[in-house]
Every structure is written in C-alpha cells, then in structure tokens.
Amino acid sequence: MIRPILMLCAWVPSSGAQALPPSAGDASVEILRPVTVTSERNLDFGRVVIADQGGTVEITPDGTRNCSAALACSGAVSPAMVRLTGAEEWVTLSVRFDDRLVGPNDTHIAARLRLETTELAITEEGTLVPIGATAEILPGQPSGNYAGEFDIIVSYQ
Secondary structure: OOOOOOOOOOOOOOOOOOOOOOOOOOOOOOOOOEEEEEEEEEOOEEEEEEEOOOOEEEEOOOOEEEEEOOEEEOOOOOOEEEEEEOOOOOOEEEEEOEEEEHHHHHHHEEEEEEOOOEEEOOOOOOEEEEEEEEEEOOOOOOOOOOOOOOEEEEEEE
16 A cells, blocks of 8 residues: 655745845936927029030039039039928938939939038027038930939937
C-alpha cells in the first residue's frame, strides 16, 4: 500500500534580501503650441530666355540671382519666404518637393530647393525662413510658365 506523504515547505528569505521601501518618482509634461507655417512670398525665378544651350538659374535664400552665361535672365526675382510661429523653441526644418517644375504639355524643369539652415529658433513674432532654389533649363525647353509646390516639415527639437 502506498501512503501519501504530506510535505510542507516554506521559503524564508535570507537577511540580505529584504524588501526595499517604495521610492517616489516624478512625471512631467511640457505643452507646446503647434508650429504654423504661413507663406509670405512665393519663389520667383523671373524671366529666362534660352538660346542654343541650356543652363541653370539659381535664386539664393538672400534673393541673389545667378544665371548661366548661356541664358538671359531678367525681371524681378525672390526667394520663397515662410513664417514659422509657435512656442519659442528650436525646430528642425526640411522641405518635401518633387524636384521639378511642371510646364506646358506636362514638360518639366529640374529644380532643387535650398534652405539656409535646417535648425533655427522660433521667436515671439514668428521667424521668417527664406527658401532659394536652382532650376536647370535644358536646350530647346518649351516656352511657357512652369510651377510647382513644396511642403515645409517642421518639428520641435
């Protein structure tokens, strides 16, 4: 006959493994106003006349136009200008753009946007951000108006 044996076990922690008293922790949050981006001025390359060769037209963020010798550039130019408003904090910027301007009959001009800086501080009045660009005009580029849109992506640091 098999007799059941009842065993009682107990675990007793050693004196070195005593429970610690609870400790306090802190939690905090800083609420910031969302950053808003307002267009103040559009990017304008002015007028460009091409001869047998193509070339590049650059509008720097400070508004200077640089035009290849093979092109005749005229008219008023301006970099794009956007105003950032939000909390007085540092932000990081980037630009999303298709890298082209679209013209008549879906023809394209390659273009690249240029920021002076990708990190800046927003001031109480808002911060103006100039955006320059370079456009590559090909020989035989059809005449007409070319345009494109870009997005400004802003995030707090």
